[in-house]
Amino acid sequence: MNGVPLGGYLLLGLLMFAIGVLGVVLRRSPVVIFMCIELMLNAANLTFLSFARYLPSLRSDDPAMLSRQAVSGEMMVIFVMAIAAAEVAVGLGIIMAIFRLRDKVDVDDLNVLRG
Amino acid sequence: MNLINPNFISFVILALIAVGASLGVVFCKNPVRSAICLVISFCVLAVLYFTLSAEMLGITQIVVYAGAIMVLFLFVVMLLTTANQESLNPKLDWRLILASLFAVGLIAVIGFRALLPFNQTITPRAPDGYGGPQELGMALFTRFGYPFEAISLLLMVGIVGSILLAKRRVR
Numbered sequence: 001m002n003g004v005p006l007g008g009y010l011l012l013g014l015l016m017f018a019i020g021v022l023g024v025v026l027r028r029s030p031v032v033i034f035m036c037i038e039l040m041l042n043a044a045n046l047t048f049l050s051f052a053r054y055l056p057s058l059r060s061d062d063p064a065m066l067s068r069q070a071v072s073g074e075m076m077v078i079f080v081m082a083i084a085a086a087e088v089a090v091g092l093g094i095i096m097a098i099f100r101l102r103d104k105v106d107v108d109d110l111n112v113l114r115g
Numbered sequence: 116m117n118l119i120n121p122n123f124i125s126f127v128i129l130a131l132i133a134v135g136a137s138l139g140v141v142f143c144k145n146p147v148r149s150a151i152c153l154v155i156s157f158c159v160l161a162v163l164y165f166t167l168s169a170e171m172l173g174i175t176q177i178v179v180y181a182g183a184i185m186v187l188f189l190f191v192v193m194l195l196t197t198a199n200q201e202s203l204n205p206k207l208d209w210r211l212i213l214a215s216l217f218a219v220g221l222i223a224v225i226g227f228r229a230l231l232p233f234n235q236t237i238t239p240r241a242p243d244g245y246g247g248p249q250e251l252g253m254a255l256f257t258r259f260g261y262p263f264e265a266i267s268l269l270l271m272v273g274i275v276g277s278i279l280l281a282k283r284r285v286r
Binding site for chain 1: 276
């Protein structure tokens with residue numbers, strides 16, 4: 001889509017990342033904290049894709065080389081998605097295990113490991 | 116730079132929807148509403164991936180995030196929260212102020228250091244047509260073969276770990 005500067009996409013990614021940070025600090029339910037982490041991962045994905053589209057390589061002007069570098073950026077997004085899926089599976093499993101132990105929702109009360 | 120064109124206006128509308136849905140994730144008290152807001156945000160991001168000519172990744176975004184991960188989230192939310200609405204109060208005040216200051220500082224620092232150098236980049240350098248399934252598959256199984264295998268190993272470990280965690284201990 002022409003006509004949109006790179007800064008627009010970067011600004012959107014930055015805003016979504018900051019909102020995710022805000023949620024991680026603010027919320028106390030572990031499930032919602034996980035959702036905010038997903039938001040931050042998606043903001044990073046958007047930044048990867050916009051750089052892949054706008055500035056894949058600064059050294060070369062060859063179209064084949066440029067699209068090769070752009071595909072490299074997309075690969076990174078695929079790997080981030082896979083890691084996010086694994087992280088959600090394991091993290092929600094941990095949350096389930098904790099909730100079986102105690103019936104509290106607050107992450108501030110999860111201080112079992114405190115020495 | 117002429118910013119009044121249909122593409123940019125539609126981009127601004129999509130971005131506003133995405134930011135609003137992200138704020139909804141943070142500030143909705145009910146976790147189910149947060150999850151719905153997250154779905155909206157993911158779908159808007161998928162549309163933005165399409166506009167960045169990453170069509171395959173847009174489809175993957177909808178399938179993986181709005182499909183699988185959100186179903187997992189909603190499943191856990193409905194399994195766990197038996198109507199215990201998380202109250203954002205009572206010690207909200209200093210926490211909200213601190214978190215807002217932190218977020219604004221993050222935006223200011225990153226925006227100043229990392230966004231300003233790119234404000235002259237307007238036209239995309241990459242040619243169209245690199246985001247199709249064929250190109251991605253070729254790259255994934257040739258140049259990125261070893262990372263692909265590593266990520267499949269990681270997913271395998273994730274499956275085993277989550278099954279072990281979710282299993283009831285029999286003593």
